[in-house]
Amino acid sequence: MSDLPGDAADPPPIGERADADPTREESLARLLGGGRAAVEGSVPPVGFLVGWLASDGDLTASVVWSLAASAVVLVLSVVQRRTARAVLIGMLATAVAAMIAQQTGEARNFFLVQLLSNAASALAWIVSIAVRWPFLGLIVGGLIGTRTRWRRDPGLLRAYSRASWVWVAQYVVRVAVFTVLWWLDEATWLAIMRVALTYPLIIACVAISGWVLFASIPRGHPGIRAPQVPLG
Template sequence: MTASAGTVEQLVRARLAIVLGGRRGVAESAAPIALFTLCWITTHDLKVSLGASIVAAVALLLVRVVQRSSVQFVVNALFGIGIAAVFAARSGEARDVFLPGILLNGGYAAAMIFSIVIGWPVVGFMIGSLVGDPTEWHRDKPLVKLCSQLTWVLALPCLIRVAVQYPLYVTDHVALLGTAKLALGWPLQLASFAAMAWLLGRNRTPADPETVL
């Protein structure tokens, strides 16, 4: 592997910028479900809300295709709203649009915490996979420690979403559930990224030249 930076934080920051897709990638991933929430709060019409979110996802996909840029994040969003539509269509209840997200966040949180407990934090694999060697990073203990901290930062928003949204789902408070979905979406994600930026901005952990990514 070729060194491109002098500290672990600089290396990880560069890799995460690719993994997260930048501001546009994050926005495209969140836009369809956010639009559903807004439409539901204003119309209380399940079909209209689902239709608007699906149209938005398709439009974002077409823009990416025309620009000949990566469609990864838009496809993820389209897949997500598609699964949500299936859940809601089967039950006929608007609250079930949010059930896949609750389950997904719970699953993500459980997987990330488990990875930390066993000493193989998820963020390490995210970084290592980009350079074709998913496990080489584990030889560098300071890097493992940093990846554990970053994994906790990623897991915390998932835990908060489940803790807030699940009680609202059970009690069928769709409007509050939609509001919580918005409030715990971008704001919480930005707070998470800010915490990650703070960790990565310290630039105090020397990178092991033998395990530099």
């Protein structure tokens, strides 16, 4: 089928999708930068886990490993001329977490920042859905240039809201697992689960929320790049 506008077939009746439906051609993973962000987000916790296991639970050594791994990602980002903001934030969070653990004298408290940040993220996403400004819509709208026009499209607003609940679930899963392990003072398992619930969970979240997003768009809708704003 040609991509030229003049060769396009007649549009399908309202309520039916075309074979080349744009809502099916999109990929949330591609819009969010593919798997690179998830991989880079996994590097610091993997570094911490390696350091933790190699040093038999030495917090200082583990933090050094984590920061060193983050520094490698930072250098690669600079060389490739990509934004390094997320890496810098991750390094800062690691340093703060290490300070908390050192001050309290408990290795498990290194994971308090991770636990609390996930709890705060879950709450923030829930509030965004409740006030009809779902974060996923803000993120995707900013990336594809529709900004906030999707809010005036009832179909897209509903789709972004439904898909945002998947992101809430991601944070809730982490909070539940981290809370139990923190309460049991299982620092080693906290390090392991921090890794397990980074890359795999992010990939699953993006895949599932993408499916929910596009499956929730009404039939016959032109897709997320073309919000249908009512006249008047």
